[in-house]
Structure formats: structure tokens, C-alpha cells
Amino acid sequence: MTKKELVQKEREPIYDSAIPQLPPFPLVGRAEVLEAIKQWIWTADDELNDGGGTVALYGTPGVGKTALATALAHDPEVRAYFLDGVLWAGLGLAPDPTTILNRWGTLLDVSPTVQAKQKSDEWRRLLQEAIGERAFLIVLDDAWRIEDARNLQIGGPYCAYLITTRSSEVAATLAGEGAVKVEELSQEEGVQLLQMLVPGLDMTEKAQQLVQAVAGLPLALKLLGNYVRKQAYSGRTRRIIAALERIERLDERLSIQEPQAPTEQHPSLNADLPLSLRAVIAISEHQLPEQLQRAFYALATIPAKPNTFSEEMACAVMNCTVEQFHLVRDSGLLELSSQGRYTIHQTVHDYAWQRLHEVGGLEKAYCRLLSYLMDFGEMYQKEYELLQQECVTTLACLEQIVGMGKGKEFAELFLMYVPFLMSTAHYEITRQLALRAEAIGWEYKAPVLVVRALFYQGQVLQKLAHLAQAEECFRGALELAQQMNNEEYICSALTEPGWIESKRGPYEQAEQHLLDGLYMANKL
Structure with missing residues (x-):
């Protein structure tokens, strides 16, 4: 010694x-x-x-x-x-x-x-x-x-x-x-924690859903587990079911609270305030100037982790400077991901989403995101590796703006990104988006959009070997293109069914379609 x-x-x-x-x-x-x-x-x-x-x-x-x-x-x-x-x-x-x-x-x-x-x-x-x-x-x-x-x-x-x-x-x-x-818990670990907090209650399926909802955040799981366990003490099935239904709602998950124990007091939270997910996240938010707090909420338009986003996208959506974004980054509300990109945890995302709704900035935030994605897509339309990085955000933006009645903007963004989606084999997603684009085209009386949407549907169905359905889409596009007397679209709509018919017959019709398409191409 x-x-x-x-x-x-x-x-x-x-x-x-x-x-x-x-x-x-x-x-x-x-x-x-x-x-x-x-x-x-x-x-x-x-x-x-x-x-x-x-x-x-x-x-x-x-x-x-x-x-x-x-x-x-x-x-x-x-x-x-x-x-x-x-x-x-x-x-x-x-x-x-x-x-x-x-x-x-x-x-x-x-x-x-x-x-x-x-x-x-x-x-x-x-x-x-x-x-x-x-x-x-x-x-x-x-x-x-x-x-x-x-x-x-x-x-x-x-x-x-x-x-x-x-x-x-x-x-x-x-x-x-x-x-x-320090990372969040895995799905399996999160379920294990909930089962430990709520013993004897068969909630495996519900536990899996809750872990996914809070993305494995230990504090959230602890608060939710303690809440359900307290309700389970009564032994009344109705109360337990009501408790589980309550915490399915985003606002309720953020609000579930419990008193702070004297020996476990949070250093940044007043001792007389209860502990909740909302209170803990708000500590970081309140370190920002009020204007920057509102700007931070706009990041809820970008999907949560594991999706990532660039500093440029964040500044565009938040409508802020790089220096202001760094204040948000340093507050602990964001995580640094790989290659200098960032991500936002699901619970922080939920908090920002709720606050964005409360202050009424949802539509403006999505308009800024849409504008950024349009500029980005135009600048890098052939650089698929860069487009892939923003694919999740782009698809989420398309989903949201169509629900806001922004059909024209939906069509523009879809048509800009569809070559990338097709080339990277996002076939089913492309087909669903093309169906929406077709419906929007009919609604807005935009025949060019309908033709292009039908054409992309046909291409997807052809890739998926649904040749009869593909041919039907191309024929619909051809009829409309002929009504418009649009030679470019007529050429495309003739050529594609010609290739399908060359594989499955009738071969004479295939030859005729291909020759007609070639004739139209030579005229262009």
C-alpha cells in the first residue's frame, strides 16, 4: 500500500x-x-x-x-x-x-x-x-x-x-x-423501463407505441410510467384505459407532471414547480430572446430525428441569421448530427409544434420551408446525393401543404423533385404523389399538370410491372395531350405505350405507336 x-x-x-x-x-x-x-x-x-x-x-x-x-x-x-x-x-x-x-x-x-x-x-x-x-x-x-x-x-x-x-x-x-x-433509449430498452415502472400491467403493445411517441427519452418515459402506475393503483380498468388514452395526445404527454423530490431537485427549475417535459424543455427555450423563441418554433416544420437538416435550411425556415441560429443550437434544443447537419429530438419537436400552433405561425413557417426547398431543388436538381439528404423533409412538406389548400405549390414542388424520386426508386411514394397531383390538376383546371401526373403514374406502374394499368395512364395522358394539341406530350404519351405493347402485344399497334411517336419527335 x-x-x-x-x-x-x-x-x-x-x-x-x-x-x-x-x-x-x-x-x-x-x-x-x-x-x-x-x-x-x-x-x-x-x-x-x-x-x-x-x-x-x-x-x-x-x-x-x-x-x-x-x-x-x-x-x-x-x-x-x-x-x-x-x-x-x-x-x-x-x-x-x-x-x-x-x-x-x-x-x-x-x-x-x-x-x-x-x-x-x-x-x-x-x-x-x-x-x-x-x-x-x-x-x-x-x-x-x-x-x-x-x-x-x-x-x-x-x-x-x-x-x-x-x-x-x-x-x-x-x-x-x-x-x-448521452443518447436516448432504444425501443427495447424503453419498453423495459415502462414495464419496470408499471409492473403487472399487460401494456406491451401500448408501451411500444409510447416509446416511439417520445423517441425513447428517459424523462418522458419515467413521467408517463409513473402516471399510469398511479392510475393502476385503483385497480379500475376504466381509469387505466383513460390514462393510456390521455397520454396518446401530444399536449398531454408534454403536460404530465409530478412534484420534485427535495433530494432530486432540478438545478434550473424552481423547487416549488412540478417536473414535466414541458417545463424541462422550456428552460432552454427561455434562454433565447422572445423573437428567437418564435423563430425556433418554426423548426417544427422539419421532421424530427432521425431526419437531419442543414444550417442553411434552419436559417431559412426560422428567418434568422447564422449567429441567431447558433444561439438556438447552443441552448441544447438541437443535436449536432453527422457532416455538420442537425437534428431535433421528437419531444422537443412536439414542444415546438405545439407552440407554433399557439402563436399562429404554422402557415408562414411552411411557406418559408417551401421556398427554400424550391430554390434548393432548382439549384441541385441533378445532384441526387444532396436531394436525398432533404428527401424526408421534402415529402413531409408536400404532405402538409396539400392539406393547407396550396395545390399549386404542391404541384410545383412535386414536379421539381419527381425525376429524383423516380431515379432513386421511390416508386410507391411517387405514385401516391402523382395521384394527388392529378386530382389537383383537375381541380385547378390545369390540363398540363394532369397529363404530367398521368405520365408519371404510368412510368411508376411500368417499373412495378403493372403494364395494363400503366398503359391506361398513358392513354389518358395521350387523349388529354391531343385535346391540348401539345405535340411534346403527344410524343411522350405515344412512345411509352408503344414500348409496353412491344413487350406484350399487340405488336402491330406497338409499331404504329412508336412510329407516330418518332414522327412527332422529328416535328419538335
């Missing part, structure tokens, strides 16, 4: 009373990330690398960063490694470093008389001297600003820091390579 270990053995370890209690249920789906964090702390501490023995957990509000930190603070291996104990500080939006340092001073057995006489810088230095070569894990929970965390980094060479934050920038700055993104 080393001299350092002998000295440590003579002292009782210190475990900060601010450390939250372990929940009654074990963490689900976190074994791998817990082990990875521990290994990083051991390695960083041994090598004294650039991170200085610092790990920073970051991620979406409610993803379980504090729960992981709590589990690590109670972990037997962690406590065995940091023989002198664990210090904890909940920072939040407006941390009180003096109160935190004074509590630590008391724990470190520094005289209250000495505390009262010292200025803040001198007090930090005295605490650092009191820690000396002692081995503490120092947990800084819910850090919003880099300087707030650094003001409390008073440990010595044998201490390590575990920081939680919503901001990837704060995490990267404070921990370097020790920044760890």
Missing part, C-alpha cells in the same frame, strides 16, 4: 449531502455508457491528459445526464477509486458559487471563521490547499456556462470532474475528448 493510500485510509470519505438519492428503479440501457465513462476517468486520471480527468455528459433535455451522474456518484467502483469521496454541485441557470464553496469548506473541515474572512479567489485557493492530494470525484451538474464550471474546479492532481450540460460546446470546451453524448 502506498503512503498516499495509507493516509487516505486514516480519513473517512466525504459524500456530499447534495448528491441525489438513487431512484427506486435501476437504470435501464446504461451499462455500456457507465462503463465507458468510468474507463475514461481512470485513463484520464492516470495519464493526466488534456481533459485533466474531466468527463462532460451532454445531450437533449431529459435524456438522463443527471441520472448517469447520480449512478456514478453512488457506484462502488467509483467510490473505491476516489477514496476521499464525492463532492456535488447543482449549478443551473444562476449558480451560487459562494454557497457551494462554503458547503464544501464545511465538508473539508475548514474553519467557518476562516471562511468568513476570505475573498472568493482566496477562498478557492484555500479549498484547493485543503483538498491537496486527496482523491475526490467532483460532480458539476447542469452547467450552462463554461465559467460557472471552471469557478468550481478546485480539485488537486488526484481529483476528477464529471460535468453534465445540455450544450455540446460547453462539454467540448471543458472536457475535450472526454465529452460524451
Whole structure:
């Protein structure tokens, strides 16, 4: 045993009373990330690398960063490694470093008389001297600003820091390579958590639906599970069914709440406020200027994770500058995805969607998205790899604007993207969109749109080997093109059925159609 270990053995370890209690249920789906964090702390501490023995957990509000930190603070291996104990500080939006340092001073057995006489810088230095070569894990929970965390980094060479934050920038700055993104639970893990929270209730199918609805966010699952369990205590089937039906609604899922336990108080939420998904997400929203809050809501027009979007798209939809978008990004409301793109978690998306409806900005936001997609499609109409990145958003936009009565805009966007959809084998989607485009064409008395929609339907059906149906579509397009006396469309509508007939007969008719098409092509 080393001299350092002998000295440590003579002292009782210190475990900060601010450390939250372990929940009654074990963490689900976190074994791998817990082990990875521990290994990083051991390695960083041994090598004294650039991170200085610092790990920073970051991620979406409610993803379980504090729960992981709590589990690590109670972990037997962690406590065995940091023989002198664990210090904890909940920072939040407006941390009180003096109160935190004074509590630590008391724990470190520094005289209250000495505390009262010292200025803040001198007090930090005295605490650092009191820690000396002692081995503490120092947990800084819910850090919003880099300087707030650094003001409390008073440990010595044998201490390590575990920081939680919503901001990837704060995490990267404070921990370097020790920044760890905390992901939501998988479908299987989410169902396991719900079944643990609501034991004895056969809700496997409903659990799967709920996990999908909140995209595996642990806080959401915990709140929903606790709510259903409370209703199940009555034993009345009607109440349980009513509870399950209630949380199917987006606004209800955001509103389900429970009181904060004194030992589990959220650092950024007033103690007298109940804990809810809405309240936790609103903390980030309220860090933005009011105008930028409204701009953020517009991102609900872009589909949620796993879909991604570019900074350019976000700025166009939000009608904001790059600098303003970065404020939203740094608030923890968005996640950085691959290749410099971004994504928004389903629960944050739901929150923004509801707020967008409340402020009445839905149609304007979709108009901005539509304008961006039209410009993007025109600029990159042949660059299918780029169009593929925005495919999910484009299809979702088409779905929404047709329901807003914007048939003309639907047709323009569809016709711009349909060559890409066909070339990338999105056949069934193309057929459904073409059917809508045809209906819009008849409604708006736009025969050219009807012809093109019928033509694309025929092409899709031909690709799917539904040749008789394809031929019917081409014939419909031909009849209308002839009524319009549009030679270009007549040529196309003759040639395509000619190719079909050349495969299945009648062959004389096929030859005639192809010759007629060739004749029309030569006239163009």
C-alpha cells in the first residue's frame, strides 16, 4: 500500500449531502455508457491528459445526464477509486458559487471563521490547499456556462470532474475528448423501463407505441410510467384505459407532471414547480430572446430525428441569421448530427409544434420551408446525393401543404423533385404523389399538370410491372395531350405505350405507336 493510500485510509470519505438519492428503479440501457465513462476517468486520471480527468455528459433535455451522474456518484467502483469521496454541485441557470464553496469548506473541515474572512479567489485557493492530494470525484451538474464550471474546479492532481450540460460546446470546451453524448433509449430498452415502472400491467403493445411517441427519452418515459402506475393503483380498468388514452395526445404527454423530490431537485427549475417535459424543455427555450423563441418554433416544420437538416435550411425556415441560429443550437434544443447537419429530438419537436400552433405561425413557417426547398431543388436538381439528404423533409412538406389548400405549390414542388424520386426508386411514394397531383390538376383546371401526373403514374406502374394499368395512364395522358394539341406530350404519351405493347402485344399497334411517336419527335 502506498503512503498516499495509507493516509487516505486514516480519513473517512466525504459524500456530499447534495448528491441525489438513487431512484427506486435501476437504470435501464446504461451499462455500456457507465462503463465507458468510468474507463475514461481512470485513463484520464492516470495519464493526466488534456481533459485533466474531466468527463462532460451532454445531450437533449431529459435524456438522463443527471441520472448517469447520480449512478456514478453512488457506484462502488467509483467510490473505491476516489477514496476521499464525492463532492456535488447543482449549478443551473444562476449558480451560487459562494454557497457551494462554503458547503464544501464545511465538508473539508475548514474553519467557518476562516471562511468568513476570505475573498472568493482566496477562498478557492484555500479549498484547493485543503483538498491537496486527496482523491475526490467532483460532480458539476447542469452547467450552462463554461465559467460557472471552471469557478468550481478546485480539485488537486488526484481529483476528477464529471460535468453534465445540455450544450455540446460547453462539454467540448471543458472536457475535450472526454465529452460524451448521452443518447436516448432504444425501443427495447424503453419498453423495459415502462414495464419496470408499471409492473403487472399487460401494456406491451401500448408501451411500444409510447416509446416511439417520445423517441425513447428517459424523462418522458419515467413521467408517463409513473402516471399510469398511479392510475393502476385503483385497480379500475376504466381509469387505466383513460390514462393510456390521455397520454396518446401530444399536449398531454408534454403536460404530465409530478412534484420534485427535495433530494432530486432540478438545478434550473424552481423547487416549488412540478417536473414535466414541458417545463424541462422550456428552460432552454427561455434562454433565447422572445423573437428567437418564435423563430425556433418554426423548426417544427422539419421532421424530427432521425431526419437531419442543414444550417442553411434552419436559417431559412426560422428567418434568422447564422449567429441567431447558433444561439438556438447552443441552448441544447438541437443535436449536432453527422457532416455538420442537425437534428431535433421528437419531444422537443412536439414542444415546438405545439407552440407554433399557439402563436399562429404554422402557415408562414411552411411557406418559408417551401421556398427554400424550391430554390434548393432548382439549384441541385441533378445532384441526387444532396436531394436525398432533404428527401424526408421534402415529402413531409408536400404532405402538409396539400392539406393547407396550396395545390399549386404542391404541384410545383412535386414536379421539381419527381425525376429524383423516380431515379432513386421511390416508386410507391411517387405514385401516391402523382395521384394527388392529378386530382389537383383537375381541380385547378390545369390540363398540363394532369397529363404530367398521368405520365408519371404510368412510368411508376411500368417499373412495378403493372403494364395494363400503366398503359391506361398513358392513354389518358395521350387523349388529354391531343385535346391540348401539345405535340411534346403527344410524343411522350405515344412512345411509352408503344414500348409496353412491344413487350406484350399487340405488336402491330406497338409499331404504329412508336412510329407516330418518332414522327412527332422529328416535328419538335
